[in-house]
Amino acid sequence: MSRSGWQAALFIGPAVILLTVLLVYPVLWTIRLSFDTGRGLEPRKWVGLDNYQRLFTEDKRFLDLTKFPPEGALANNVLWLVLYTSICLIMGLLIAVLATRVRYESVIKAIIFVPMAISAVAVGLIWKFVYSNDTDIGVINALRHGLWGADPIPFLGREDTVNYAIIFAYVWASAGFAMVVLSAALKGISQEIIEAARTDGASEWAIFRRIQLPLLALPISVVTVWLMINVIKLFDIIYIMTAGGPNGKSQVIGYMMYDQTFQGGKGGYGSAIAVVMLLLIIPIMAFNIKRFRSQAIQG
Amino acid sequence: MTTQAAELVRPKSSTLAGRIVEFISKTPVHIALIFLAVVWLVPSVGLLITSFRTRSDIANTGWWESLSTLNFTLDNYDQVLGGADMGSSFVNSILISVPATIIPLFIGSLAAFALSWIRFPFRDTIFLAIVALMVVPIQMSLVPVLIFFRNMGDFLANDKALITGSYMGIWLAHSAFALPFCIFLLRNFFITLPRDLIEAARVDGASNFRIFWKVVIPLSVPALASFAIFQFLWVWNDLLMALVFVQESSLLPLTVRISQVQSTYGVEWHLLSAGAFVLMAVPLVVFFSLQRYFVQGLLAGSVK
Numbered sequence: 001m002s003r004s005g006w007q008a009a010l011f012i013g014p015a016v017i018l019l020t021v022l023l024v025y026p027v028l029w030t031i032r033l034s035f036d037t038g039r040g041l042e043p044r045k046w047v048g049l050d051n052y053q054r055l056f057t058e059d060k061r062f063l064d065l066t067k068f069p070p071e072g073a074l075a076n077n078v079l080w081l082v083l084y085t086s087i088c089l090i091m092g093l094l095i096a097v098l099a100t101r102v103r104y105e106s107v108i109k110a111i112i113f114v115p116m117a118i119s120a121v122a123v124g125l126i127w128k129f130v131y132s133n134d135t136d137i138g139v140i141n142a143l144r145h146g147l148w149g150a151d152p153i154p155f156l157g158r159e160d161t162v163n164y165a166i167i168f169a170y171v172w173a174s175a176g177f178a179m180v181v182l183s184a185a186l187k188g189i190s191q192e193i194i195e196a197a198r199t200d201g202a203s204e205w206a207i208f209r210r211i212q213l214p215l216l217a218l219p220i221s222v223v224t225v226w227l228m229i230n231v232i233k234l235f236d237i238i239y240i241m242t243a244g245g246p247n248g249k250s251q252v253i254g255y256m257m258y259d260q261t262f263q264g265g266k267g268g269y270g271s272a273i274a275v276v277m278l279l280l281i282i283p284i285m286a287f288n289i290k291r292f293r294s295q296a297i298q299g
Numbered sequence: 300m301t302t303q304a305a306e307l308v309r310p311k312s313s314t315l316a317g318r319i320v321e322f323i324s325k326t327p328v329h330i331a332l333i334f335l336a337v338v339w340l341v342p343s344v345g346l347l348i349t350s351f352r353t354r355s356d357i358a359n360t361g362w363w364e365s366l367s368t369l370n371f372t373l374d375n376y377d378q379v380l381g382g383a384d385m386g387s388s389f390v391n392s393i394l395i396s397v398p399a400t401i402i403p404l405f406i407g408s409l410a411a412f413a414l415s416w417i418r419f420p421f422r423d424t425i426f427l428a429i430v431a432l433m434v435v436p437i438q439m440s441l442v443p444v445l446i447f448f449r450n451m452g453d454f455l456a457n458d459k460a461l462i463t464g465s466y467m468g469i470w471l472a473h474s475a476f477a478l479p480f481c482i483f484l485l486r487n488f489f490i491t492l493p494r495d496l497i498e499a500a501r502v503d504g505a506s507n508f509r510i511f512w513k514v515v516i517p518l519s520v521p522a523l524a525s526f527a528i529f530q531f532l533w534v535w536n537d538l539l540m541a542l543v544f545v546q547e548s549s550l551l552p553l554t555v556r557i558s559q560v561q562s563t564y565g566v567e568w569h570l571l572s573a574g575a576f577v578l579m580a581v582p583l584v585v586f587f588s589l590q591r592y593f594v595q596g597l598l599a600g601s602v603k
Contacts, residue, residue, distance in 0.1 A: 022475035026443035117586040119536035137383035236538045274438040283433040
């Protein structure tokens with residue numbers, strides 16, 4: 001090898017070794033383990049596609065198509081994908097647009113953004129506190145009780161409210177990201193165009209709908225991709241707030257993988273769930289990287 | 300975060316009446332924003348106030364009532380920080396996060412330098428392969444890495460718990476997991492450095508390592524800082540990897556310890572509220588002191 005070749009090897013060697021041993025090889029091993037019972041987290045008995053078949057056709061905790069709407073961890077991820085992603089985007093956009101019109105813009109934006117910095121563990125605790133059905137603890141139930149004497153609702157303990165409650169807690173934690181990206185993009189739009197439209201008598205709504213929104217297409221896709229990947233990797237907030245309960249109603253795939261593998265000892269089954277996660281992320285990331293490369297070429 | 304707010308607000312009226320009219324015409328905007336600010340603030344403010352209340356107050360009245368009684372105490376923080384459990388976990392979190400930031404920063408910047416400024420075969424292919432690894436969710440590597448650590452410990456010292464019973468495991472796991480993003484971010488920054496500068500140093504006979512250390516690193520502080528802050532907070536806030544790779548209970552970081560306190564003692568809000576704010580204190584200080592780098596790192600991290 002040439003001299004620079006050797007030097008390059010010294011520079012990238014540590015990174016390549018670490019990545020091979022702790023990332024590439026594990027990925028292959030996890031795929032291998034997903035075709036095995038994997039009891040005790042090591043290969044025991046090859047079972048072919050059994051784990052996948054069980055996941056998609058038998059295990060109602062993973063996917064239950066006999067109900068309408070479908071239930072189970074995977075169905076919950078779809079619910080998250082739809083609700084969490086759209087609410088974060090709408091909130092982020094709304095705040096970004098409104099905040100530019102007032103003098104305390106930076107204060108508002110800091111308030112909305114701060115939860116981005118803190119751990120999902122803290123977010124989970126903060127919202128468990130808010131949702132508590134003790135009217136001396138939970139502010140929502142205290143308000144409902146104080147204002148119209150309503151009986152407290154255990155938001156996190158009821159099957160019909162638990163998912164919406166956790167989704168909103170996580171929106172609280174992530175809308176700031178959407179807001180920052182969209183707000184930066186809004187400021188990049190030339191003020192001259194907007195002033196010209198105003199002079200021509202365009203309404204504020206028409207300006208938003210016809211000028212600002214089309215120019216936000218790219219940043220909106222950046223945020224959407226980020227939020228979608230967040231949903232697929234979801235773990236901490238579920239672990240802290242409900243541990244998947246009540247009755248497994250708030251399970252998501254990222255949590256179920258951990259639960260099956262480390263609490264249930266089913267390494268093969270958990271690995272199959274991890275592989276499903278990877279297969280869901282790949283198309284989203286491929287889209288993302290492709291877009292970044294095309295941007296890099298243009299830029 | 301914002302500097303141009305003033306320019307974007309419509310031209311200001313000069314008269315007082317004009318200003319009042321302007322303010323009133325924006326009333327719906329003010330109401331909406333203040334409502335949102337309240338929704339965003341109340342949850343954390345509630346928990347913050349609770350963390351300064353006595354245990355019996357918490358059990359008997361809502362936190363909003365101490366806004367009038369003003370009966371506050373530091374006992375909860377005293378218990379949390381002084382207690383053997385959470386106090387030492389705070390130190391553990393630091394002992395985990397700092398090396399888990401420095402190791403990938405060092406290894407990643409070396410690699411990113413070679414990938415930007417040394418010519419060698421398959422350079423772009425290797426770079427793309429590394430970037431492609433960003434798709435891998437942590438869950439894909441948990442089991443094999445855990446088994447690998449056990450076998451390594453067994454091989455090195457006949458002790459399966461050698462690596463997961465120390466910080467080695469969590470440092471290495473976080474480092475490996477951070478590398479693709481680190482290399483992606485730094486390489487994209489390094490290639491924007493002026494070619495003439497690097498070539499001039501080469502002509503002067505500087506070695507690659509010298510160019511890396513004396514030219515590239517000093518010029519790349521913003522990118523290095525963005526990554527370091529992003530990674531530090533990532534590790535500090537992490538729960539999943541710590542649950543799996545830290546098996547020795549005296550070494551657990553705050554995130555794991557707090558989740559244990561929660562599941563063992565149920566609703567001990569006086570401890571949980573103070574614990575949550577101890578956990579949040581570090582990210583908040585980082586956020587408010589280094590906001591610019593933080594937002595930059597986060598935006599760059601949106602590909603992760």
